Amino acid sequence: MRYTFVKSKPSRSFPEDDAFFCAQSEPDTAEIVIFSGARFKPDHAKAAILIELLNECLGEHIDDQESTSINVLGFARYRNGHDKPSNLVELVRHANTSEKAVAAAREMFAAAGFEVVVCSDQAGRIIDRLVIPKYNAALRFLDEGLASQADMDLTCKLGLGYPDGPIERVVRGGLANHYHASKALFEAYGTSAFAPPRRASVAYRRDKTRG
Amino acid sequence: MGAGIALVAARAGFATVCFDRSGDGLEKAARQSAGFLDKSVARGKLDSAKRDQVLTSMSQTTRIEDLADCDLVIEAVFEDLAAKRELLGRLDAVCAEDTIFASNTSTLSITEIASGSKRPERAVGMHFCLPAQLMKLIEMSPGILTSDDTFKTAWQWTEACGQTPVKTQDKPGFILNALLVPFNNDAIRAVEAGVAEPADIDRAIKAGLGYKMGPLELIDLIGLDTQVRLCEAFYPITLDPRAATPPLLRRMVAAGLLGRKSGRGFFTYEGNSMFGA
Numbered sequence: 001m002r003y004t005f006v007k008s009k010p011s012r013s014f015p016e017d018d019a020f021f022c023a024q025s026e027p028d029t030a031e032i033v034i035f036s037g038a039r040f041k042p043d044h045a046k047a048a049i050l051i052e053l054l055n056e057c058l059g060e061h062i063d064d065q066e067s068t069s070i071n072v073l074g075f076a077r078y079r080n081g082h083d084k085p086s087n088l089v090e091l092v093r094h095a096n097t098s099e100k101a102v103a104a105a106r107e108m109f110a111a112a113g114f115e116v117v118v119c120s121d122q123a124g125r126i127i128d129r130l131v132i133p134k135y136n137a138a139l140r141f142l143d144e145g146l147a148s149q150a151d152m153d154l155t156c157k158l159g160l161g162y163p164d165g166p167i168e169r170v171v172r173g174g175l176a177n178h179y180h181a182s183k184a185l186f187e188a189y190g191t192s193a194f195a196p197p198r199r200a201s202v203a204y205r206r207d208k209t210r211g
Numbered sequence: 212m213g214a215g216i217a218l219v220a221a222r223a224g225f226a227t228v229c230f231d232r233s234g235d236g237l238e239k240a241a242r243q244s245a246g247f248l249d250k251s252v253a254r255g256k257l258d259s260a261k262r263d264q265v266l267t268s269m270s271q272t273t274r275i276e277d278l279a280d281c282d283l284v285i286e287a288v289f290e291d292l293a294a295k296r297e298l299l300g301r302l303d304a305v306c307a308e309d310t311i312f313a314s315n316t317s318t319l320s321i322t323e324i325a326s327g328s329k330r331p332e333r334a335v336g337m338h339f340c341l342p343a344q345l346m347k348l349i350e351m352s353p354g355i356l357t358s359d360d361t362f363k364t365a366w367q368w369t370e371a372c373g374q375t376p377v378k379t380q381d382k383p384g385f386i387l388n389a390l391l392v393p394f395n396n397d398a399i400r401a402v403e404a405g406v407a408e409p410a411d412i413d414r415a416i417k418a419g420l421g422y423k424m425g426p427l428e429l430i431d432l433i434g435l436d437t438q439v440r441l442c443e444a445f446y447p448i449t450l451d452p453r454a455a456t457p458p459l460l461r462r463m464v465a466a467g468l469l470g471r472k473s474g475r476g477f478f479t480y481e482g483n484s485m486f487g488a
């Protein structure tokens with residue numbers, strides 16, 4: 001499946017030196033167009049049109065009731081803050097995305113060796129929706145003195161077999177990044193689990209104060 | 212759970228008395244422990260002399276009086292506050308003044324359990340992970356009245372067993388369950404909200420975060436009914452909405468979908484095979 005990128009700024013999912021980005025085809029021969037930051041243009045002739053998402057929903061880019069949206073999907077390659085992008089691509093379909101477009105997008109990413117999952121157009125997709133409340137709880141527990149950071153991280157590694165603990169992970173990815181992701185979900189869902197925790201909020205403000 | 216803990220103690224060379232009110236339960240546990248040790252020998256992880264030594268350092272009893280000489284008693288009876296408090300009261304009458312009482316509770320308060328004893332300063336939380344004989348982690352929690360000396364002695368004992376203790380406050384679920392139970396509920400709610408199919412949720416978590424098991428497969432393994440019980444233990448004391456039983460979980464339990472043990476939960480199982488993942 002040939003694809004091409006339309007980028008207006010560096011992609012969070014596929015940086016310039018990324019093998020998948022480098023393997024793109026010429027625009028005329030591409031069956032899939034991937035919009036990254038650039039304004040999306042519908043194109044019925046393509047097997048699928050993909051829009052790279054950050055913290056926003058696909059619905060911010062397209063109206064799923066319009067017939068031009070039928071081959072459009074959102075996507076994000078999961079990435080913990082500053083960490084390198086993972087091997088996971090979350091494909092976002094809206095209520096009227098065609099099965100053909102989903103299959104084409106899935107095939108393209110799978111052929112490049114990515115693990116592909118499909119989710120509906122809800123804030124936080126799968127991973128952020130699930131991990132942000134957990135990381136927020138861990139940061140709150142740390143403030144409340146439940147345990148030391150080292151003991152909380154060790155507990156998750158030894159007790160649950162995680163490759164890294166929740167606090168070390170958030171700190172490594174950047175507390176200010178965590179603040180933005182958490183805030184976006186808090187605005188979407190309004191539940192306290194997504195409210196940015198103190199440690200993330202102060203890190204964000206500290207960065208701003210220091211410039 | 213108690214049998215696994217007994218193996219940890221006996222393997223470290225401590226004379227270990229296994230006490231249960233049920234003789235049948237004791238016999239079954241002793242057979243399982245011997246089976247585990249035999250497997251360890253077969254896999255070359257243990258020599259047969261050491262196996263024999265571990266087995267001879269373990270004894271079984273249904274008489275609480277046989278715990279009279281123990282320096283440390285680790286309780287792993289039903290997760291029921293009244294049962295645990297009553298047991299500590301009985302142990303008061305049997306054990307020496309300086310015997311340490313440790314509780315393996317997952318969800319109850321150490322301070323509340325310790326209040327069953329007239330010497331709460333000698334009680335401490337010692338939460339092992341299942342299967343205890345394989346998992347190194349122990350969450351150690353002092354209750355409000357636990358003495359420093361008790362905590363230190365119990366901590367050193369876990370290290371002498373080759374375990375890795377971590378210190379947590381006496382709060383619901385300590386670290387592990389306080390993070391895990393709501394996270395697992397969130398995964399159930401994501402299914403219920405139509406975010407993605409269970410298989411996609413689990414694959415995302417494994418590929419994105421490097422977890423060995425997805426949350427829904429883990430709930431199937433723990434048992435959906437057990438997850439309900441955990442929610443029912445945590446929600447009333449924390450009032451954390453994430454700890455409340457997700458409606459879908461309740462419906463699945465009502466439908467008899469209990470996870471691996473019933474052959475179907477979020478996934479379907481046949482023998483050792485898993486379908487739908």
Ligand SMILES: NC(=O)c1ccc[n+]([C@@H]2O[C@H](COP(=O)([O-])OP(=O)(O)OC[C@H]3O[C@@H](n4cnc5c(N)ncnc54)[C@H](O)[C@@H]3O)[C@@H](O)[C@H]2O)c1
Pocket residue numbers: 212213230231232233236286287288289290291294298315316317318338339340341
């Ligand atoms: N199963 C787990 O995953 C797990 C993990 C960590 C901690 N725990 C904790 O371990 C404890 C036991 O859990 P389990 O799953 O092994 O329970 P279980 O029901 O399998 O075993 C409890 C045993 O305690 C015995 N018992 C009950 N009351 C007794 C009494 N008054 N005197 C003597 N024996 C008595 C029962 O006969 C039974 O053999 C609980 O506090 C639980 O929260 C369990």
